[in-house]
Amino acid sequence: MHKPLMRIPYTDILPSPTIIPASAHSLTGALTALHNFFTAPPPNQLPTSAVVLTGAGLSVSSGLPDYRGINGTYRVNKTYRPIYYNEFTQNHEARKRYWARSFLGWPNLLKANPNTGHYAIRDLGEIGLISAVITQNVDSFHPRAHPRIPSLELHGYLRSTKCTTCHTEYPREDFQRHLARLNPRWATLLQEATASGALNTEDPEEKKFRGLKVNPDGDVDLPDAPYTTFRYPPCPRCLADPPIKAEGFRHTVRADSDGAWILPSTAGILKPNVVMFGENIPSHVRTAAEDAVDNAGKLLILGTSLATYSAWRLVKRAKDRGMPIAIVNMGGVRGEDQFFADLDPSQAGELAVRVEVSTDEVLPALVSQLRQKLASSALSHNASISNASQENSYAFKDMLS
Ligand SMILES: [Zn+2]
Numbered sequence: 517m518h519k520p521l522m523r524i525p526y527t528d529i530l531p532s533p534t535i536i537p538a539s540a541h542s543l544t545g546a547l548t549a550l551h552n553f554f555t556a557p558p559p560n561q562l563p564t565s566a567v568v569l570t571g572a573g574l575s576v577s578s579g580l581p582d583y584r585g586i587n588g589t590y591r592v593n594k595t596y597r598p599i600y601y602n603e604f605t606q607n608h609e610a611r612k613r614y615w616a617r618s619f620l621g622w623p624n625l626l627k628a629n630p631n632t633g634h635y636a637i638r639d640l641g642e643i644g645l646i647s648a649v650i651t652q653n654v655d656s657f658h659p660r661a662h663p664r665i666p667s668l669e670l671h672g673y674l675r676s677t678k679c680t681t682c683h684t685e686y687p688r689e690d691f692q693r694h695l696a697r698l699n700p701r702w703a704t705l706l707q708e709a710t711a712s713g714a715l716n717t718e719d720p721e722e723k724k725f726r727g728l729k730v731n732p733d734g735d736v737d738l739p740d741a742p743y744t745t746f747r748y749p750p751c752p753r754c755l756a757d758p759p760i761k762a763e764g765f766r767h768t769v770r771a772d773s774d775g776a777w778i779l780p781s782t783a784g785i786l787k788p789n790v791v792m793f794g795e796n797i798p799s800h801v802r803t804a805a806e807d808a809v810d811n812a813g814k815l816l817i818l819g820t821s822l823a824t825y826s827a828w829r830l831v832k833r834a835k836d837r838g839m840p841i842a843i844v845n846m847g848g849v850r851g852e853d854q855f856f857a858d859l860d861p862s863q864a865g866e867l868a869v870r871v872e873v874s875t876d877e878v879l880p881a882l883v884s885q886l887r888q889k890l891a892s893s894a895l896s897h898n899a900s901i902s903n904a905s906q907e908n909s910y911a912f913k914d915m916l917s
Contacts, residue, residue: 520796521826523671530821530848536856536870537863543881546844546873549865550882553814553842554645555889556866560838562813565647568637569830573819573845575655577631577876579624601795604787605680608779609744616746618788619695620706622688625655625674633818634661636879641665643886648808652820652827654790668805670797670826672790679751681759681767681783691749691786698747698776747776754784797826809833817843818875822850831855842869844878 535541540549558564572580603610634657640646641662648666651658654674658667676685696703750769758769767783777784791797809815815834822828828850834841835855842865843849856868871878 521802522796523791523793523824523826530850533848533852533870533872535872536859536868537865540865540869540871543873543877546871546878547881547885549869549871550842550878551885552865553840553869554886558813558840559867562839563647563811565645565812566814566816567808567812568646568649568816568818569820569827570649570651570653570658570818571820571827572653574633574875575653575657576819577633578628578657580628580655598793601792604792605785611748611785612746613743615695615748616702616743619692619699619702620709622692623706623710628655630657630661631876632880633875634658636883638662638665639883643890647812650805650808650830652824666808668801668808670801670805674788674790676789677786678789679754680785680787681754682751684751684753685789686786688788694749698749698774702746747774748786749775750777750781750784751786759783805830806833810837813839815839815841817841817845819845821845821847840867844871844873844875846872
């Protein structure tokens with residue numbers, strides 16, 4: 517039996533990284549090291565493809581803030597404290613506050629799109645270099661950008677709500693319409709904020725509403741807002757037919773005349789379908805992530821400080837399997853020295869890479885460099901360049917064998 521794996525925030529200051537190899541301080545050096553990482557045959561007869569592990573840093577250039585990057589949420593918004601699972605499930609007032617902030621933050625998330633980093637992952641997958649992506653992000657950018665590469669969303673996703681009693685999933689977009697209908701004054705506020713551009717800018721000076729901040733999980737801080745007036749709907753299925761409790765009694769699920777969840781309801785609470793802090797990761801997700809690591813020969817880590825143990829332990833697993841590890845992240849990574857201990861100092865990226873460069877710069881450049889190499893390799897095999905682009909994955913496997 518596994519011990520349950522809980523999502524817990526980690527806010528310690530992390531030391532600056534040691535760049536590996538030493539030549540990888542510049543963008544060109546980083547590019548060469550990553551090129552070596554992908555093209556070198558993996559040690560110990562491991563599979564040739566890599567599994568990718570991503571975090572909030574990858575979504576920053578999509579307009580979604582990081583927790584701890586240069587302008588991370590923990591730094592810009594010192595009072596930011598994410599909601600905990602127990603608080604959400606047990607406290608009606610906490611849920612009102614959560615959904616009010618989520619209501620204001622949703623349009624920002626909805627109009628955000630995957631960025632060049634996500635599309636570079638798609639391209640690396642098409643070349644045959646990536647077998648799966650494990651993400652801690654809840655923004656759904658991975659499945660959108662590369663539907664053909666499996667994406668394991670370790671901390672769930674914001675695109676759905678889920679009933680905490682009957683576990684039915686509903687589209688978050690529909691839920692937003694219900695919230696607007698139940699909270700007309702908030703809907704007006706949101707319209708005004710959107711029209712004024714207050715939700716579109718990260719520059720605090722430009723914000724029409726003082727202290728309005730968008731957080732990585734897509735919610736918004738609005739100090740002094742009357743959260744207590746906010747209303748949210750119950751699970752339609754539980755409202756129509758209140759479920760039976762374990763003890764054989766029926767749950768109470770009630771709504772006011774407008775359809776908002778009210779006390780003394782004991783069930784039918786909708787939750788964003790994300791793993792909240794203090795909540796356990798579903799065991800099937802955890803197993804799938806472990807399998808993704810076990811089925812790959814290399815691990816590429818992008819835009820994460822591995823602050824959550826659920827992500828950190830996957831890297832430890834890769835290390836224990838002898839997989840080469842590459843980390844592209846601005847700022848320190850939890851326990852990274854341990855991942856790069858006992859390295860051959862003459863290695864040039866084939867066993868380990870640690871760089872501090874922007875993912876949206878280095879990844880597209882890496883893709884074009886790898887494609888060039890493929891094209892010339894295809895030419896040397898008397899194959900035409902036009903065929904090379906379609907036969908990429910095969911050509912690359914040939915090159916590695
Ligand atoms: Zn339900």
